[in-house]
């Protein structure tokens with residue numbers, strides 16, 4: 001069983017963006033759209049579940065990763081809020 005560490009970090013980072021005053025829609029549909037767009041542009045980082053927990057904690061504080069992830073999430077959020085696909 002493997003999972004994408006990048007995906008976990010992106011989810012955490014998206015919550016940070018939302019909490020820091022993001023004005024677009026924050027529903028689950030838009031959240032998933034933003035994550036999908038951003039994750040397609042970020043390199044996946046696969047890990048086994050057990051090793052992954054510690055890895056996520058360490059990586060959450062890795063500045064360069066965070067910069068790239070926030071940049072892609074921000075771009076993705078702009079795309080999603082500009083083309084809202086639900087009512």
Ligand SMILES: [Zn+2]
Pocket residue numbers: 025026027028029030031086
């Ligand atoms: Zn929405």
